[in-house]
Every structure is written in structure tokens, then in C-alpha cells.
Amino acid sequence: MSALAQRLRLGAPAALVPLGAVAVAALVGALVMLAAGVDPLRGYDAMFRGALSVSNIDFAVAGFTAILAMSLAFAIPARMGEYNLGGDGQLVAGGIAAAAVALYLPGPAVLLLPACVLAGALAGGALASVSAPLSTRAGVPVIISTLLLSTPMVALASYLVRFPLAEEGSPVPQTPRLPDAAHLPAFPGMSYTNVGLVLVLAVLLVTVYVDARTPVGYEIRVAGANRGFAAYGGLSVPRLTLGTLAAAGAVAGLAGAVIVMSQPFRFIDDALTAPGYTFAGVAAALLAGGRPALLPVTAALFTILSVGAAGMERDVDVPRQLGQVLQAVVILVLALRVLAARWMAARARRAAGGRA
Amino acid sequence: MDVLNLAFVAAVLTSAAPVLYAALGGALCGRAGVFNIALEGQLLCGAFAAVAVSWWSGSPWLGVLAAVVSTAVFSFVLAVGAVAWRADPIIVAVGMNLLALGLTGFIMREALDATGTFAPAGLQGLPDLDAIDGVPVLGAVLGRATVLVPVAVVLAVALSLWLARTSVGLRLRGVGEHPEAATSLGVPVTRYQMATVVVAGALCGLGGAQLSLGTVTAFTENMTAGRGWVAVAAVMLAVNRPLWVLGACLLFGAAEAWGFRLQGIGLPQQLTDAAPYLVTLVVLVLSRIRVRRRLSAADPLAAENAAHPEAVIHPEETR
Numbered sequence: 001m002s003a004l005a006q007r008l009r010l011g012a013p014a015a016l017v018p019l020g021a022v023a024v025a026a027l028v029g030a031l032v033m034l035a036a037g038v039d040p041l042r043g044y045d046a047m048f049r050g051a052l053s054v055s056n057i058d059f060a061v062a063g064f065t066a067i068l069a070m071s072l073a074f075a076i077p078a079r080m081g082e083y084n085l086g087g088d089g090q091l092v093a094g095g096i097a098a099a100a101v102a103l104y105l106p107g108p109a110v111l112l113l114p115a116c117v118l119a120g121a122l123a124g125g126a127l128a129s130v131s132a133p134l135s136t137r138a139g140v141p142v143i144i145s146t147l148l149l150s151t152p153m154v155a156l157a158s159y160l161v162r163f164p165l166a167e168e169g170s171p172v173p174q175t176p177r178l179p180d181a182a183h184l185p186a187f188p189g190m191s192y193t194n195v196g197l198v199l200v201l202a203v204l205l206v207t208v209y210v211d212a213r214t215p216v217g218y219e220i221r222v223a224g225a226n227r228g229f230a231a232y233g234g235l236s237v238p239r240l241t242l243g244t245l246a247a248a249g250a251v252a253g254l255a256g257a258v259i260v261m262s263q264p265f266r267f268i269d270d271a272l273t274a275p276g277y278t279f280a281g282v283a284a285a286l287l288a289g290g291r292p293a294l295l296p297v298t299a300a301l302f303t304i305l306s307v308g309a310a311g312m313e314r315d316v317d318v319p320r321q322l323g324q325v326l327q328a329v330v331i332l333v334l335a336l337r338v339l340a341a342r343w344m345a346a347r348a349r350r351a352a353g354g355r356a
Numbered sequence: 357m358d359v360l361n362l363a364f365v366a367a368v369l370t371s372a373a374p375v376l377y378a379a380l381g382g383a384l385c386g387r388a389g390v391f392n393i394a395l396e397g398q399l400l401c402g403a404f405a406a407v408a409v410s411w412w413s414g415s416p417w418l419g420v421l422a423a424v425v426s427t428a429v430f431s432f433v434l435a436v437g438a439v440a441w442r443a444d445p446i447i448v449a450v451g452m453n454l455l456a457l458g459l460t461g462f463i464m465r466e467a468l469d470a471t472g473t474f475a476p477a478g479l480q481g482l483p484d485l486d487a488i489d490g491v492p493v494l495g496a497v498l499g500r501a502t503v504l505v506p507v508a509v510v511l512a513v514a515l516s517l518w519l520a521r522t523s524v525g526l527r528l529r530g531v532g533e534h535p536e537a538a539t540s541l542g543v544p545v546t547r548y549q550m551a552t553v554v555v556a557g558a559l560c561g562l563g564g565a566q567l568s569l570g571t572v573t574a575f576t577e578n579m580t581a582g583r584g585w586v587a588v589a590a591v592m593l594a595v596n597r598p599l600w601v602l603g604a605c606l607l608f609g610a611a612e613a614w615g616f617r618l619q620g621i622g623l624p625q626q627l628t629d630a631a632p633y634l635v636t637l638v639v640l641v642l643s644r645i646r647v648r649r650r651l652s653a654a655d656p657l658a659a660e661n662a663a664h665p666e667a668v669i670h671p672e673e674t675r
Contacts, residue, residue, distance in 0.1 A: 036466050081664070083446055138644045139662025140637075143393065143446065144589055148637040151582040152630035159626035227664070279454050286447065319465035324458030331451035332433065335443040 017340050018287050021333035022301065025326045032325065038316050046318075050311015051304040062192035062262060063275065063307040066091075068299040069200045069255035070281025072207055073128075075292060076251070077142065077244040078285060079211065080224040082135070084128065084248050086146030087278035089153030093127045094120030094253025095260040096157040099175050099267040100165060102182035102260075109181040116182050117199065117257050124253015125246045127153055132245045136238035142245065154273060161269045173269035184261045196258030201296075203251055208292045220244060252278075276324060280306045283327040286334050302327060362496035364613060369497065369505050370571055372609025374399065374580075376508045377563030378587035379594075379601045380515055381556030386596035387519060388552040389532035391665050394434050394449035396584025397456030398557055402427040402564020404460040407474060407575035408467070416480045416569050420504075424561035430456070431557025435550040453584070461577050473576045481573030482565075502570040504562060511559075512602040519598065528552065532596075560584075582633060589640045592665075595647065604639070611635040 030040035051060040070087050077084045084090075098120035105115060131145040158173070167176040184194040211217040223230040223240050231237050255277070260267050280302040287301070288294040309323030378395040385392035402423040410419030433452055438445035468474050482502040489499040498506055519525040530538040531548045538545050567583070568575050586608050594600030615628030648662050 032462070083450075085450070134641055135663040138641045139648045140592070140641055140644050141663050141665065144585065144592065144640075145637060147582065147585045148589060148633050148640075151585075151633045155626045155630035159624050162626065163624065227661075282450065283454075286450075319462045321458045321461035321465065324454060325462055326458075328451050328455035328458055331447060331454065332437070335437060335447040335451055336441060338443050339441055 017334065017337040018289060018298075021287065021330045021337075024333045025329040028329045029322060029326050032322060033318055036318055038318050043312055043316050043318055046312040046315035047308035047323075048304060049308075050315070051308035053311075056307070056311060058190045058192045060303055060307045061190075061197060062194075062259075063277075064300060064303040065193075065197045065200050066255045066259060066275075066277040067280045067284060067303050067306070068204065068296060069251050069258075070277045071284035071288070071295050071299050071302075072200075072203060072281075072292075073248040073252040073255075073278075074282045075285035075288065075290070075295060076207065076248045077241075078224075079290060080220045080240055080244055081227065082241060082244065083141075083143040084131075084146050084245065085143055085278075085282070086128065086131070086150035086153075087252050087281060088273045089146075089150030090124040090127050090249040090252035091256040091259075091278065092154050092157040092272050093249075094124040094256030095267050095272050096160055096165070096256075097123035097253070098182075098257035099178060099260045100160075102178040103165065103175060106179075107181060109183075112179075112181040113184065113261075116261060117254060120253045120257025120260075121250040122253065124256060125250035128245045128249025128252070129242060132238070132242035136241050142241075146245075157267070158269050161267055165267070167266075175267045178261065178265045182261055183265055184258065186262075192263050194258075194262055196262060199254060199258065200251075203254065204292070204295060211292050216240075216243070276306060279324070280327060283331050286331055289334075362493065364617075366497045366500060367613035367616065368606060368609040369509070370501055370609070371612040372605040373501075373505045373508045374563040374567040374571065375583050375587050375590065375608055376512065376602060376605040377504075377559045377566065378584055379590040379605055380508075380512060380598055381559035381563075382587055382591035383594060383596045383598055383601045384515065384528070384552050384559075385556050386591055386665075387532045388528050388549045389535060390434075390439060390549050390553055391445045392434065392449070392553065392556055393446065393585075393588050394431070394452040395556075395560055395587045396580055396582070397449075397453035398427050398431060398560035399564045399567065399580045399584045399587075400453075400456045400460055400578070401430045402561035403568035403579055404464070404564070404575055405561070406565035407479065407568045408463070410481075410569055411468070411474075411476060411479050414478075414480060416482045419480075419569055420482070420562065420565040423565040424558045427561030427564065428554050428558040431554050431560070434557075435553040439549045439553060440546060457578055460575075464575065464577070471577075473574055475574030479573055480569075482569045502566065504566040504570055508562075508566070509602065512598045516598040563587075586633065586636050589636050593636075593640050593643050604636075607639060608632050608636050 026044075029044070033040045033043040050056055070091065073087050073090065074084055098116040101116045101119040102112060105112065107115070127149060128146065130149060131142050134140040134145045135142045161175055162173045165175045167174055184196050186192070186194040211220070219230070219235050220240055222233070223235060223237055227237060256272055259272055281299070284295060284298040284302045287298040305326055306323045309320040312318050312322065313320040378399050381398075382392050382395050405426040406419040406423035409422035410416045413419070430452070434445070434448055437443045437448040464470050464474055482504065484500050485498050485503060489495045519529060527538065527543045528548060530541070531543060531545050535545045564580075568579065587605075590601055590604035590608065593604045611632035615631050618628050619625050644662065651658050651662065
């Protein structure tokens, strides 16, 4: 066997499993569309056009910004084996904090923009940080505490937007329109796509760098590979847990701030959680499989799935929940990647045995 | 005053029952050594199947049956994926929860032609226990509840006895506590664990049916709203003991019932909605601190891993 073929064979499962997961999900989606009486080709065409056509791309890029941020919010703690499923609460905390600062703090755009973004990141980070001591001191799994904190936070924001921060006389629970100074500058010719995308991409670059090139990134990965060994080697697992969760919450909070500071420049009840950015982000992070540099690719895929699903609902009348179903199928297939790994290991063992 | 208090007990039981079914399923799984956090999705699946079949057939009892069967079938994803094939139970469960959310919303749109909430005029809910209305105390507590509410409480006691007193219960505990020892005694570990996951699924089906045909008569998208996660917390709080699970769920029910009371005197619904989750989390934290302190004296490694219950399931495999 040539060296190249051997290399391809060894590298294959790493790339094949995510691609296989997407293929299986696409197939399941096609079957569901057939069952619903819709030609799958037309359905997928409507889905792609719903996200990528000239008239929709502006909105889709805004969705991509949010999903990429939420994928980071899941991926950062996942590097050390902690699961942050409370993204909704952190997203909403960031959004409501940014809105409150924008409404109550007068000032020029130069000061107000960073203040709002910072408030959002701090609020999200603070909420997520609570889960760190709960895990390291009390032994409550992060996955449970982040979720149990998320529901009350969403309810609290819902209260704030109905009473103290509500726009009077509005039929929808929402804040008044934020002052012009708190509007993130949009790209030329766009109305939804704005500087928020640049901010989230910057966070992504920092994450990729820290993960791959710095001691902290290495420590986080060591803790993820073997917590006991990390502690034995003198790493402070509680501090790493706190750091990753705070960073994750801050990215989610940033996403919330960006959404509120974009069209229509309000915090509207349910508008942050209803599109399902959190779990699209979770799915994107799982698909990227712990390689932060791949997040933009997988986040783009899930943006097409979730933003495009709305277009599909409009054009061919397939419920938009199909997007969620496909995300779930991708996650489930990915969970079974251990099967592929075990199969490869068994093959390798057989091959080694054959040679000996 | 007496009537008021009995009415409160009734409200607590009704609020607690759906969570209790899910948590009893979770506790059984915990005892068998399976980390089951797919309770949320399974509750939702049960709630939807119950409403859909009750509407289609006109019989709420067929709805309950459908909830049990469909959720048990759904739980095979966890049984096969996480137990038989040893995939990461957390990722499988995250996928299942999302799948339940998406599928119920999809089918509701596609087959029932409704968005958001499905509560047509002719939808049959489970009947109240009118027969015991005349009985003192019991009538006031359970007269307005469905039969699934008292059954949940009885089930908690029965499961506790079953685990402690029967040979199958003993084997189940052995499977969870020391799978190698169980295997060497000839107990089929994987089969026991898979069966437990499916039974837990059936219990979640009952919980979902109580939620959508008992507590209210409607299905709303994502109507479980985190109750499955409260059940996961209750299982942890109770360290997998059914009677303690009952206590933990009554606590959640009390917080929810108190919330409804406070709404009555003018507190906004959004704030009272948050209370049960916070109460559950606070009590969980307090109890875990105690458990950990006790553990750290006996077994420091187990105390270190207290926040990672999934890590101890298949200790022989690196994750």
C-alpha cells in the first residue's frame, strides 16, 4: 500500500464522520419532505434560496453572526469537557443588559457602543460564571446548572421587557427603540449585517489562537483530556472552569447585545430565543468536533438550515421545524462516531495481528 | 383555612406529578448506571403523543397508551446509542431533546395544522377523580386531579420497595454499582440497562400525558419548558432514591403552586415562573455540598468526579 493511500486511510474517519453526519441528515430531511408530499429538490432549493438569495443574504449573515457566537459559547467550555447548554439565558442576559445601558446611559456613539457591547458581554459572562463554582465546589454538573439558570433568566428578561423597560402602549412586549448612538454601524448597502459580525469573527480568531498557541489553551485541552491528570500536574481545574465558562457566557452575551443593537434596535420578548440560535450553535460546535477553526464552516451550514428553513416554510409550505429536526439528526449521528472509531481500531488491530 | 390548605396540597401534587414520573425514570436509570438527561425530550414526546391520539381517537386513555408506547420507542435511541453502542450519553441526549422539540413542532404543523398551541374544542382530557369527591380530606386533595397523580405517588413508594426487596431490583442495583461483578454473576448488564432506559421512557410518557391531558388539556410547543431538567436535578438531589425523588418533586411542585398563589395577589407571572427552577437549583447545590463532603472523606476521587456523573459510567473507555 502506498504511503499516500495509508495517510488518506488514517485521515479519512476524521473528515468522513462529519460529512457522513451531514449526508445522513440531508437524506432524513429528504425522506421527511417526501412524507410531507414535497419534492425534496424543491424543498432544499427553497431552503438554500431562503438563506442565500440576494434579498435574504443580509438577514442570513446576521443569523450567521449569532449562530457562530453561540457555537463558540458551547465550544469553549467543551474543550475541557464541560457542556454549556444555558446559551439562551446568557444570550438574553446580554441583550437585556445592552438594551438597558443604551436606554438609560446618554452619550455619544463612541462611548455608548462599547459600553453596550461590554455590558452585554459582562452580563452573559456573569450568568455563566455562576455555574463554575457550582460544579467545582458543590459538584453540580455544568450541563444541569447552566440549563436551570437559563429558564429563570429568560423569565426575568421577559418580566423586565414587560414592565420596567417596556415601551408604553405597545401591543408587543418590547423596549423602546434604542437611541441612534447605540445602533451598530451596518455594512454599506446592508441593514442587518453590521459591525457585530466583525466583533464575533475577532472573538473567533482570538479563540483559535488561544486554543492552539498559548499555555492556557493547552491547559484547557489537558483538563479536557484528563481532569485528574491536569489537577495532578498542578493545573487549577476550578480556575480553568471559571475562565472557560465566563468566556463562553461573554460571547453569548455579546451575541445578545449585537442582536439588540441591530435592526429593529429593540429588545423584543422571545425574539432572541425563538430562532433557536443556541442549539444551532451547539450542533455547529459538535460538528466542528473540537476544532475551533472549523466553526465558521459548520456555523454557516446550520445558518442555512435554520434561516433557510423559514424560507422553505414560505415557499413550499414545509414547517420550519424541519431545520431543528435536521440539526438533531446531525448531533445524533455525530454521537455515534465512536462506532467508526471502534471499527477503525478493530481493523488496525486485525492488520497488526496479520503482520505479526 | 383548612380547605385552602388542602387545595394547596392538591395544587402541589398536580404540579409535581409530571416531573415525578420523569424523575422516577431518571432515578431507575441512575441506579442501573445510565446517565439519562433525555428526560426533557421524552416528556415532550409523551405530551404530544397523548394529545394527538386523544384528539384523533376521542379517547384520552388511548392517548395515555400512545404516550407510553411512543416514548418507550423513542427511548430506544438512548438505549441503543448510549448503552448498547456506548456513545456519549450526553450528546445522544442533547440530540434527542432537540429532535423531540423539532419533531413535535413539525408534526403539529403538518398533521394537526396548528402552530404554537393545539387545543381544539373537542380535545378530551383525562377525567377527574369525581368518585372520591365525597371522601373527607382525600376528596379535597385528589378530587380534581386525574388518576395519574395518585398513581405517581404510589409508584414512587412501590419502586423504592421493588429496588430494595426484590431480586430483580437487587440485580438492577448491582448492574449500576459494579457492572463487572454483576457480569461475573451472570447478570446481562447491557440488557438490564437497555430495559431500564425503555421503562424510564414509558414513565416519561405517563408524565407527558399527565402534563398535556391532566394539568392542562392542550399541547404547546416546548410545553415541558425545562421540567425534564428539573427532573434530572431531582434525581441528583435524591441520589437515585425513589422516595427522595418524591420529596424533591414535591418541593418543585410546592414552588410552582406558591407561584400561582403569588400571581393571584398580583406578582407578575414571569417572576413566579422562574421560582421553581431557582428553588430546585439552590436545594440541589446545598445537598450536593453535603454529599461531596461525605464522599471526600471516604473516596476523594469520587468527590472530584461528583460533577461528572457521565464519566463513571463506562470507566474502562476513554472519552
